[in-house]
Structure formats: structure tokens, C-alpha cells
Amino acid sequence: MTETAPRPTLEAVAARAGVSRATVSRVVNGGDGVREPLVERVRRAVEELGYVPNQAARSLVTRRHDAVAVVVAEPETRVFADPFFALQLRGISKELTAHDNQLVLLLTEGRDDHARVGRYLAGGHVDGALVFSLHLDDPLPGLIQRAGVPTVFGGRPGWSDGTTDVVYVDSDNRGGAREAVRHLAGLGRTRVAHITGPLDQTSAADRLDGYRDVMGDADPRLVVGGDFTPAGGERAMRELLDRCPDVDAVFAANDLTASGALRVLRERGRRVPEDVAVIGFDDMLPLAEQADPPLTTVRQDIEEMGRLMARLLLGGLGPGDAGAAPAGVVLPTTLVRRTSA
Amino acid sequence: MTETAPRPTLEAVAARAGVSRATVSRVVNGGDGVREPLVERVRRAVEELGYVPNQAARSLVTRRHDAVAVVVAEPETRVFADPFFALQLRGISKELTAHDNQLVLLLTEGRDDHARVGRYLAGGHVDGALVFSLHLDDPLPGLIQRAGVPTVFGGRPGWSDGTTDVVYVDSDNRGGAREAVRHLAGLGRTRVAHITGPLDQTSAADRLDGYRDVMGDADPRLVVGGDFTPAGGERAMRELLDRCPDVDAVFAANDLTASGALRVLRERGRRVPEDVAVIGFDDMLPLAEQADPPLTTVRQDIEEMGRLMARLLLGGLGPGDAGAAPAGVVLPTTLVRRTSA
DNA sequence: GCACCCGGTGAGAGCGCTCTCGCGGCACCG
DNA sequence: CGGTGCCGCGAGAGCGCTCTCACCGGGTGC
Numbered sequence: 034m035t036e037t038a039p040r041p042t043l044e045a046v047a048a049r050a051g052v053s054r055a056t057v058s059r060v061v062n063g064g065d066g067v068r069e070p071l072v073e074r075v076r077r078a079v080e081e082l083g084y085v086p087n088q089a090a091r092s093l094v095t096r097r098h099d100a101v102a103v104v105v106a107e108p109e110t111r112v113f114a115d116p117f118f119a120l121q122l123r124g125i126s127k128e129l130t131a132h133d134n135q136l137v138l139l140l141t142e143g144r145d146d147h148a149r150v151g152r153y154l155a156g157g158h159v160d161g162a163l164v165f166s167l168h169l170d171d172p173l174p175g176l177i178q179r180a181g182v183p184t185v186f187g188g189r190p191g192w193s194d195g196t197t198d199v200v201y202v203d204s205d206n207r208g209g210a211r212e213a214v215r216h217l218a219g220l221g222r223t224r225v226a227h228i229t230g231p232l233d234q235t236s237a238a239d240r241l242d243g244y245r246d247v248m249g250d251a252d253p254r255l256v257v258g259g260d261f262t263p264a265g266g267e268r269a270m271r272e273l274l275d276r277c278p279d280v281d282a283v284f285a286a287n288d289l290t291a292s293g294a295l296r297v298l299r300e301r302g303r304r305v306p307e308d309v310a311v312i313g314f315d316d317m318l319p320l321a322e323q324a325d326p327p328l329t330t331v332r333q334d335i336e337e338m339g340r341l342m343a344r345l346l347l348g349g350l351g352p353g354d355a356g357a358a359p360a361g362v363v364l365p366t367t368l369v370r371r372t373s374a
Numbered sequence: 375m376t377e378t379a380p381r382p383t384l385e386a387v388a389a390r391a392g393v394s395r396a397t398v399s400r401v402v403n404g405g406d407g408v409r410e411p412l413v414e415r416v417r418r419a420v421e422e423l424g425y426v427p428n429q430a431a432r433s434l435v436t437r438r439h440d441a442v443a444v445v446v447a448e449p450e451t452r453v454f455a456d457p458f459f460a461l462q463l464r465g466i467s468k469e470l471t472a473h474d475n476q477l478v479l480l481l482t483e484g485r486d487d488h489a490r491v492g493r494y495l496a497g498g499h500v501d502g503a504l505v506f507s508l509h510l511d512d513p514l515p516g517l518i519q520r521a522g523v524p525t526v527f528g529g530r531p532g533w534s535d536g537t538t539d540v541v542y543v544d545s546d547n548r549g550g551a552r553e554a555v556r557h558l559a560g561l562g563r564t565r566v567a568h569i570t571g572p573l574d575q576t577s578a579a580d581r582l583d584g585y586r587d588v589m590g591d592a593d594p595r596l597v598v599g600g601d602f603t604p605a606g607g608e609r610a611m612r613e614l615l616d617r618c619p620d621v622d623a624v625f626a627a628n629d630l631t632a633s634g635a636l637r638v639l640r641e642r643g644r645r646v647p648e649d650v651a652v653i654g655f656d657d658m659l660p661l662a663e664q665a666d667p668p669l670t671t672v673r674q675d676i677e678e679m680g681r682l683m684a685r686l687l688l689g690g691l692g693p694g695d696a697g698a699a700p701a702g703v704v705l706p707t708t709l710v711r712r713t714s715a
Numbered sequence: 716g717c718a719c720c721c722g723g724t725g726a727g728a729g730c731g732c733t734c735t736c737g738c739g740g741c742a743c744c745g
Numbered sequence: 746c747g748g749t750g751c752c753g754c755g756a757g758a759g760c761g762c763t764c765t766c767a768c769c770g771g772g773t774g775c
Contacts, residue, residue, distance in 0.1 A: 040498060042731055053755045058733060066753065085497040089439070090731035092430035094760045103479075119460075126481040130490070135499075138444075138479045140467040149471070156426040157381060158476075264664065323605065383761055394725045399763060407723065431761035435730045 041082040050078035100135040102159040104150055106173055124339025132347050147173050155180040161346045166190050169233045185346045189235045201361045202342045204333040206236050209366030210243025213284050213312045213331050222282035222310055226255040228269040230286035240286050259290045266293025274301055281309055288313040288321050291328055310374035327371035382423040391419035441476040443503040445491055447514055458676055465680025473688050488514050496521040502687045507531050510574045526687045530576045542702045543683045545674040547577050550707030551584025554625050554653045554672050561651055563623035567596040569610040571627035581627050600631045607634025615642055622650055629654035629662050629671055636665055651715035668712035
């Protein structure tokens with residue numbers, strides 16, 4: 034393998050096309066203000082030489098990088114194995130690609146890493162950051178805000194209660210939860226339980242709030258803690274059946290939790306939905322569809338959330354720097370009715 | 375929010391420390407050949423001004439970027455939701471971070487994207503690439519090789535049969551499979567079945583080869599196709615029980631498949647391991663540990679594979695450009711004995 | 716004591732690009 | 746037909762950094 038071949042420069046292309054560097058630059062960057070025959074000649078020269086602009090040189094003068102950092106705090110391995118995050122990342126990737134931006138992935142591992150990430154962002158290596166801050170007590174968001182880099186958060190940050198002007202994209206967790214619980218109530222169910230997610234995440238907390246919006250202060254024993262995993266769902270469901278044998282509906286904080294609950298219900302001989310109706314959250318496919326019975330759930334368009342995050346960031350980076358950017362965008366959810374409720 | 379503050383340059387630091395740009399540069403890059411008092415003075419100036427080197431300017435002259443691309447072909451969403459890949463990525467991230475390299479994530483979506491990735495890599499924006507090529511017919515590897523970028527593959531590429539000099543990191547899929555099947559045979563099982571993975575992936579094909587190494591051309595009905603998912607495992611197990619009711623052991627291509635198989639065995643009233651012994655592959659936690667019964671499986675250190683890929687790439691980028699780099703590194707696997715076999 | 720060497724430092728060129736500026740030519744107006 | 750404006754293009758100045766090279770001073774060796 035030979036050393037990297039000497040790549041052609043603007044100069045070389047200019048020479049070949051018989052024009053000046055400036056003209057080549059203009060053509061490469063859109064070709065405005067250059068007459069057609071010249072454009073054509075330059076294009077051909079670029080083609081023949083296989084010219085690719087040197088991004089470093091370009092960034093040096095434009096101070097733009099066409100790159101966006103995606104910052105993921107990863108206290109647990111879970112975060113990554115979560116299809117939820119994977120889908121969001123995919124949406125982000127698509128949107129960035131469409132705008133010729135690169136995705137720089139920053140995984141943080143413990144406290145020390147936060148400083149590293151902060152330094153990197155402050156270093157002006159990227160034009161903006163997309164940040165997934167999962168926990169209420171995460172110091173990362175603060176660091177990032179201080180770095181002065183345009184940022185969009187994935188999910189409502191815990192410390193943002195509408196007061197500060199952070200930009201984020203979230204699902205309507207509370208509204209979706211309300212709709213789910215109302216649906217259960219509409220089915221005539223009176224003992225509607227909720228298996229929560231980890232409550233230090235705003236999504237889980239918001240879903241609980243939505244449940245409470247409808248159920249008021251119903252029997253507090255109907256609310257039991259889960260952790261967004263099937264195992265947690267099983268545990269919670271067992272506890273629930275033990276202390277409230279008369280439960281006739283369960284709103285689970287997500288589909289994984291619901292799948293665990295379904296398994297326990299089956300094990301304990303409760304029919305779904307006849308004896309106990311079950312609703313999940315996410316509409317995670319194929320999990321929800323192939324559950325037994327197929328799971329009624331609150332759908333959120335996760336990939337779209339990712340896309341939107343990227344679009345918001347890229348948009349904010351553009352011309353209008355003014356306060357046109359919305360503080361938070363909350364995407365609607367829809368109830369998908371299958372068999373379980 | 376004000377525009378990005380004017381960041382201090384080398385020049386500014388030099389002025390403040392009362393030295394030349396060159397000296398500051400030397401200090402910033404390790405400080406060799408600069409006397410202690412000066413080093414100290416420069417360090418202080420850097421600190422006070424909050425100086426951060428401009429990577430673009432640096433890259434322009436050094437032609438290094440301290441960035442590595444991670445290319446993931448993503449024919450299905452599965453790829454990403456797969457904890458396997460997530461873990462590998464984590465290992466990569468850790469190793470890159472340790473060497474102050476950035477991770478540029480390139481997800482490809484369909485054929486058109488391949489050209490884009492090829493162009494990006496050929497564009498010399500990164501120092502190297504880590505590529506996950508999952509399928510035999512993937513055109514991506516070829517494109518990348520042609521781009522002339524140092525590359526390490528994750529998993530043995532399908533077209534590499536030891537002849538070409540591609541660098542890759544893989545698990546000893548074949549050896550691990552052999553060990554698993556031998557263990558089953560050692561238990562006195564004579565009707566040992568294998569549920570395969572998708573055979574267009576080398577890992578799945580290699581595991582099947584390992585099975586055959588031990589079983590020879592046993593009853594071909596004992597080999598049934600799966601797809602690395604629990605649902606596929608269920609399907610395959612049903613088929614297996616239907617056509618070979620006397621099966622007394624199953625080697626599943628991975629833990630997800632095994633979990634599906636376990637469920638069907640339970641459903642059909644077969645005791646594990648008494649009636650049918652089951653072995654998986656991956657040792658994916660907590661899945662394997664919490665399976666019912668806890669799953670005996672072939673462990674591979676996935677995160678370490680990621681680390682190693684990064685280390686290999688970074689090492690190859692260093693001084694020794696010569697053929698010191700090994701063509702392929704195959705990590706050993708170990709059989710983890712739990713209850714299921 | 717003189718030539719030499721060598722480690723530490725500064726001066727300056729240049730990486731490949733963008734962008735401002737100015738010049739020349741052409742159209743349009745009076 | 747001369748003046749004015751504008752459009753298309755080229756010249757040239759840097760962006761912030763690294764790296765080579767020359768320079769300077771203080772040992773060493775004879």
C-alpha cells in the first residue's frame with residue numbers, strides 16, 4: 034500500500050481548466066456568478082482530476098465544519114442497546130447526511146469524560162451539538178450550555194421546566210399517557226394501574242403525571258415502580274397482582290415493561306384483555322405487534338424526533354440567529370389499538 | 375446568545391508568554407526541547423487565555439485529523455438495535471478517546487449511500503476507517519479498499535478467505551462452535567441440532583462450520599435456519615421438534631436464538647437440560663444469566679473486539695507502515711457453563 | 716584560546732482554501 | 746457617441762497552525 038496519493042488542489046484544477054483559483058472555488062461552491070461554458074470546463078477538470086475539497090483548509094477560513102456532535106451520556110450499557118436511541122440516531126444521521134453534515138459521536142463514560150466533552154465542544158470543532166441527557170442530575174447539559182455551542186436536546190432536560198430557553202425535542206409523554214389511561218377508563222376499567230419507568234428520566238416522570246391527570250389520587254398502591262425493562266415489568270406486575278388482585282387494567286411506561294407484564298399475567302392465568310387490559314408506550318416494532326396478545330400502545334415517531342433535532346439545529350445554525358427558534362418542540366403521540374386493550 | 379467569542383490564537387499566547395509562536399507550538403505539542411521555565415510560562419498563558427488549538431489549521435499542515443470513521447451498513451434496523459454492535463462501538467469509542475481521536479459515524483442506508491461514503495473516505499477527512507460489513511454481497515468493502523484509507527474490518531469480511539490482506543478482528547466463531555458441540559457430545563447427547571444464524575454473515579456461516587467439524591454429516595434435518603432473533607429461534611425450534619422429536623441437544627447460533635428455543639421447549643414440556651440441552655453464543659448479559667434456565671453459552675468479549683479494532687487501526691497509522699500488521703486477529707472464545715447444558 | 720558542536724529559540728514560509736477587491740468589458744441610458 | 750452601471754473574472758491577502766532552517770550562546774576538545 035503506497036502512501037496517500039497527492040491529492041489535487043484547487044490550483045491544479047484551475048490550471049487544467051485554464052481559469053483562476055477563485056473561479057474554481059465558485060464553481061465548487063455552487064457556481065453562482067460564473068458563466069455556463071466556464072462552469073462546464075471547471076466541472077470537467079474537477080472530474081478528470083478527481084478533485085475533492087480539503088475540508089480542513091475550508092474550515093480554517095469559513096469557521097464552519099459541517100459537522101455536528103452527538104453526545105450520549107452512557108451511565109449504563111442499556112442506553113445504547115436501547116432501540117429507542119438507535120432509531121433516534123438513525124433519524125439524525127439521515128437528516129445530517131441530507132445536509133452534508135458529519136456526525137461526530139461522543140460517548141461519555143463517567144464523570145471525567147464530561148470535562149473532555151466540554152473541552153471538545155468549546156474547542157469549536159463542530160457547528161453544534163445534539164445532546165441526550167437522560168437523567169435529572171446530569172451535569173453535562175450545564176457544561177455544554179457554557180461551552181456556547183448551539184445545542185438541541187433529545188427529550189426534555191430535567192432542569193428545564195419551561196423557564197430557561199433550552200431547545201429540545203420531546204414526545205408528548207404526558208398527553209399520550211392521558212390518552213392511554215382515558216382509553217382504559219373508557220373501556221369501563223376502574224382499577225387502572227401504572228407501572229412507571231425510572232422516574233429520574235423526564236419521559237417516565239411525564240408519563241406518570243399523565244396517568245395522575247386522569248386517575249387523580251386513586252389508590253396509590255396501583256402505581257408501582259419499573260425501569261423500562263421486561264424484567265422490571267415482570268417484577269412490578271407480580272407485586273401489583275399481590276397487593277391489588279382486583280386490578281383490571283395496566284398502563285405500562287413502555288412496551289418492554291408491558292411485555293414483561295404480559296408474561297406474568299399469562300403465567301398467573303389472567304386473560305388479556307378480558308381480565309386485565311394492557312397498554313404500552315413507544316409502539317416498538319416488532320415487539321408490540323408480535324406480543325401475545327398484540328399490544329395496544331401509544332406510538333411516538335422516534336426516528337422523526339431524531340430528524341427534527343437535527344433539522345432544528347441545522348436551521349438554528351443558518352441565517353436567522355434570532356429568537357425564532359422554539360424553546361421546545363413536543364411531537365404528538367397516537368394511540369394504536371391492537372388487542373391487549 | 376452572542377456569536378462565538380473570538381478564540382485566542384497561538385500568536386496571542388506567544389505574545390502573552392513573551393515567546394515566539396514556534397515555542398508555544400512546541401509546548402502545546404508535548405514540550406520537548408523547551409526549557410522548563412519557558413514551558414511553565416507558556417502553560418500559564420495557555421491557561422489564562424483558555425487557548426484551544428484550532429484543529430482545522432493543524433490538520434491543514436500535518437495532514438492528520440485525529441479522527442476515525444466508523445462505517446455501518448444498515449440494511450435492517452436490526453443492526454443498530456443489536457446490543458452486539460452497541461458494545462463494539464463502545465469499545466471503539468473508549469480506545470479512540472484514549473488516543474484523543476474522534477469518532478465519525480457513517481450510517482449507510484441503501485446503495486446510493488455507498489458512493490457517498492466512498493467519496494467521504496477518499497476525501498481524506500479521516501485517518502482511517504473501521505468498517506462493519508455484515509453481508510457477503512456488500513459492495514462497501516470494495517469501495518473502501520479502493521479509497522486507499524487504512525481500514526480495519528469488524529468480523530471477517532465474506533470475500534476474505536485468507537488470501538487478500540485485509541485487516542479484521544473477529545471472534546473464533548468456528549472454534550467456539552466446536553467447543554460447544556463437543557461439550558454437548560461429552561454430555562452423552564447424540565442427537566445434537568443446530569439453529570443457524572443468517573448464513574450470509576460470516577459469523578453465522580463459521581459457527582455452522584464449527585458444528586459440522588464435530589458432527590460431520592449427521593442427520594441434515596438437525597440443522598435448521600434461524601436469523602439471530604428470538605422469534606427466529608422459536609420458529610426453528612418448533613420445526614426441529616416436529617421433524618426430529620428425538621433431538622436431545624441444541625446449539626443455537628446466538629443467545630437470542632437460544633432464548634426463543636428455550637421458550638418453545640418449555641411450552642412443549644421438554645425439560646432443559648434433562649430432555650434437551652441448550653447452548654447459545656455471545657454470553658449476552660443479562661439475557662443469558664437470567665434465562666430460564668440460565669444459559670450455557672460461548673462467550674466472546676465484544677467490547678474488547680471493538681477496542682482491538684481501534685488499536686489495530688491506530689497502530690497501523692503510526693510509524694511502522696510495513697507489513698507488521700496482522701491480516702486478521704481472531705479472539706478466543708470461552709465456554710461459560712451455566713444450567714442449560 | 717580557538718574551532719566546533721549542540722541544544723534552545725525565533726523567523727518565515729506555506730498548507731489549501733475563501734473572499735474581498737478591483738479591473739475590464741458589455742449593455743443600457745441620455 | 747460618451748458616460749454610467751453592472752456582471753464576470755482574476756489577483757492577492759490572509760485563516761491558524763507546523764516545521765524547517767538559521768541563529769545564538771555556552772560548553773568541549775585539542
